[in-house]
Amino acid sequence: MRLRLRCVWLLVLFGSFSGFAQQSPFLPEDTYNKLVNEISGDIAYDNLRSLVMYHAPTGGAEGFRQEAQWVLERAKSYGLEEAKYLSLPAFGTSAQSPGQNWTLKGGELWLLEPQVMKLGDVRESPLFVADNSPTADLTADLVDVGEGTEDSDYIGKEVAGKIVLAYGNTNKVREKACWARGAVGIVSYFSTRPTPWTDYPNQLAWTRMRASKKDEKPAPPVFVITPRTGLLLSRWMAGRPQLDLFAGEAPTSAPGRFRVRLKIQSEATQPGTQGMVEGFIRGTTYHDQAIVLTAHMQEEKTSANDDRSGCASLLEIARALTAMMADGRLPRPRRDLRFWWTNEINAELQYFAEHPNERQKIIADLNQDMVGARQSLGGRIQQVSRTPYSRWSFLNDVVENIVTRLVNGNNSYLAAIQNHNPSPFSRPIFSRFGSREPYRAEMVPYFDSSDHMVFDNGVIGIPGVTFTNWYDPYIHSSDDDLWQIDQTQLQRNAVAVAAIALYLANLNDDDVPTLAAVVSGAAQQRLARDYEIGVAQLASAPTAERPQAYKDAQNLIQQAAARERTGMDSLNHFAGENNRKLIAGLEAQWAATEKQNRERLDQWAQTLGVTPPLGVEEREQVAAGKVPRRLGTLGEYLKRADDIEGPKTLHPLMQEEALNFVDGRRSILDIYRAVRAESLSGGEWYYGKVSLDDIDEFFRAAVSAKAVEIAEKAP
Numbered sequence: 001m002r003l004r005l006r007c008v009w010l011l012v013l014f015g016s017f018s019g020f021a022q023q024s025p026f027l028p029e030d031t032y033n034k035l036v037n038e039i040s041g042d043i044a045y046d047n048l049r050s051l052v053m054y055h056a057p058t059g060g061a062e063g064f065r066q067e068a069q070w071v072l073e074r075a076k077s078y079g080l081e082e083a084k085y086l087s088l089p090a091f092g093t094s095a096q097s098p099g100q101n102w103t104l105k106g107g108e109l110w111l112l113e114p115q116v117m118k119l120g121d122v123r124e125s126p127l128f129v130a131d132n133s134p135t136a137d138l139t140a141d142l143v144d145v146g147e148g149t150e151d152s153d154y155i156g157k158e159v160a161g162k163i164v165l166a167y168g169n170t171n172k173v174r175e176k177a178c179w180a181r182g183a184v185g186i187v188s189y190f191s192t193r194p195t196p197w198t199d200y201p202n203q204l205a206w207t208r209m210r211a212s213k214k215d216e217k218p219a220p221p222v223f224v225i226t227p228r229t230g231l232l233l234s235r236w237m238a239g240r241p242q243l244d245l246f247a248g249e250a251p252t253s254a255p256g257r258f259r260v261r262l263k264i265q266s267e268a269t270q271p272g273t274q275g276m277v278e279g280f281i282r283g284t285t286y287h288d289q290a291i292v293l294t295a296h297m298q299e300e301k302t303s304a305n306d307d308r309s310g311c312a313s314l315l316e317i318a319r320a321l322t323a324m325m326a327d328g329r330l331p332r333p334r335r336d337l338r339f340w341w342t343n344e345i346n347a348e349l350q351y352f353a354e355h356p357n358e359r360q361k362i363i364a365d366l367n368q369d370m371v372g373a374r375q376s377l378g379g380r381i382q383q384v385s386r387t388p389y390s391r392w393s394f395l396n397d398v399v400e401n402i403v404t405r406l407v408n409g410n411n412s413y414l415a416a417i418q419n420h421n422p423s424p425f426s427r428p429i430f431s432r433f434g435s436r437e438p439y440r441a442e443m444v445p446y447f448d449s450s451d452h453m454v455f456d457n458g459v460i461g462i463p464g465v466t467f468t469n470w471y472d473p474y475i476h477s478s479d480d481d482l483w484q485i486d487q488t489q490l491q492r493n494a495v496a497v498a499a500i501a502l503y504l505a506n507l508n509d510d511d512v513p514t515l516a517a518v519v520s521g522a523a524q525q526r527l528a529r530d531y532e533i534g535v536a537q538l539a540s541a542p543t544a545e546r547p548q549a550y551k552d553a554q555n556l557i558q559q560a561a562a563r564e565r566t567g568m569d570s571l572n573h574f575a576g577e578n579n580r581k582l583i584a585g586l587e588a589q590w591a592a593t594e595k596q597n598r599e600r601l602d603q604w605a606q607t608l609g610v611t612p613p614l615g616v617e618e619r620e621q622v623a624a625g626k627v628p629r630r631l632g633t634l635g636e637y638l639k640r641a642d643d644i645e646g647p648k649t650l651h652p653l654m655q656e657e658a659l660n661f662v663d664g665r666r667s668i669l670d671i672y673r674a675v676r677a678e679s680l681s682g683g684e685w686y687y688g689k690v691s692l693d694d695i696d697e698f699f700r701a702a703v704s705a706k707a708v709e710i711a712e713k714a715p
Helices: 001-022 031-038 041-051 062-077 168-181 227-237 305-327 345-354 356-361 395-410 414-416 452-456 488-508 509-540 545-576 578-607 618-625 632-641 652-660 667-684 692-704
Strands: 081-089 101-113 117-121 136-144 163-164 184-186 222-224 259-269 273-281 287-297 335-343 362-368 382-385 440-446 464-470 626-630 710-712
Touching: 001 335, 031 305, 031 362, 031 488, 041 062, 041 305, 041 488, 062 081, 062 101, 062 273, 062 305, 062 335, 081 345, 101 184, 117 222, 117 227, 117 545, 136 184, 136 227, 136 632, 163 168, 163 227, 168 184, 184 259, 259 335, 273 305, 273 345, 273 395, 287 305, 287 356, 305 362, 305 488, 335 488, 345 356, 345 452, 345 632, 356 652, 356 692, 362 452, 362 488, 382 395, 395 440, 395 464, 395 488, 395 509, 395 545, 395 710, 509 667, 545 578, 618 667, 618 692, 626 667, 626 692, 652 667, 652 692, 667 692, 692 710
Parallel strands: 136 163, 163 184, 184 222, 287 335, 287 362, 362 464, 382 440
Antiparallel strands: 081 273, 101 117, 101 259, 136 259, 273 335, 382 464, 626 710
């Protein structure tokens, strides 16, 4: 009887899903069911167990090559076609600056006086040694210099020939202590967390020393300890002994001489190298319109979420899709799917530098960087980026539509429960051994710092998005380990990415009307929002600032319309003649909306004492006569752009966007207007303030780096 009742309940439970399901025009119900049934967060997690064992702090480390070989063999076993390891030189290296491969072999830190105590051992964690530390075997006095980044930290302290204990930025400490004052080594308890001593006392930070430049002194050995160990050691040295330093023992000696032995074994070779693993699911029709799926392998040992979770998810997507295509559950896609496991950012930069024509063979990038987090730990949210305005694409609306449907089905809503839904979630995806937590995910304006940014680069020209959870208090530390990974979140993100990839890989002319309708509806909402932002800024501006606020609002309206035309134009790649007419008709409607919004803005401005039109300032006329143009080959430009040192008052993302808008036609004034509108649309709290002076200064820096030249034209 109990068995029978249970079966009836399951029929009610699962039968109800189709009635309350969230639907997406880009994800057919049959495809959704197949993906959810085959993609497994548990299989991804099982692969993660192996991936976290490699210490691969750079693409040139021995651990990176070992990890890449493991990924390659697994990709082959899953049936990916043409799977191979692509060996590449380190990005940006040259005969004058060849870079280096650095591999950690061993290391220990011992306190010898006033009592013997081991402070760290790389066999426990390789994070005990900062990247690029040289081989060393030193026995020396230990001197506490506090933060160690200012000259005042060294007043009354003799550090020459000694090892310093410091909690400041390691690169600054080596300059002040080692290069300026002759210290021979550093024991660091530096942390990037705001309150490491109280909230993350036992977290061992992944610390990277910048490799010494050609004209600099050699890098000193740096041993890293936890904030708790560093603080207690510092207090002991100051005559304030603390209980429970390690094993519950209280220091028995009075403060006096503190002496340590610092031992590191490492290997550094030149020139620097890197690489990536590539595999294909070949399409039936198009081999020059690939969708690339990316994740990066290079990270510290145990780095489970960043980004071994993305690597494991990518393997699981490859396994599931090839399995379903092999047995006929899914047809092969029209376009190629390319899988890249990379050295983050640098591998793609070097790949495109060496293979510039590959840009024309890729239509989108879907990146996964930190997709396995148990979201209840640290309050993390799966943030999914849109493309930057310089690379606006229909891709944004496809991604948002599919992600939103998964979010709606994997969160609890009171009205949905009142609608006779027997489950807290109306369309749940639960891994067998994962949590039953909600899926907290949101679309956010563009951010970089992961592999997709290379594709969005203006000179590469491929729209790319990323799935990246944030805020993550465990990233780049010994805390980023398997204990805080959730198989359920791995599965949900893999389903989302696989669904987006399949839709793009099969998109054709028949799909364009539906896609255009979704893009058009979303565009109208964005146009209305940007108008609202501009009007609100004008209304709230002090009287003296209203003319500038009016110009900003007018510019927002104009740039929003241009952005949406770019997005709609991106559909033309897939559209036949009739659908191109449909697209043109929708764009004509936006022109009418833009005109209407301009007229409404002018009426509103007049009520506030601003009389349009406003003239162009002299400095704007000057900027209108300057047109930046990129210099050099693709590889030369990418390396030079990487060396630009722009104004610190301009957000790095806005510096990036200023370069992205360079096309040989836009003037500095045009670029300023586009970037300023993007900062206001996304929010100055997000992108910072953008001024014409900052944009002009940035392009002077770009000229100095020989990334661009400035051509003059009549304003």
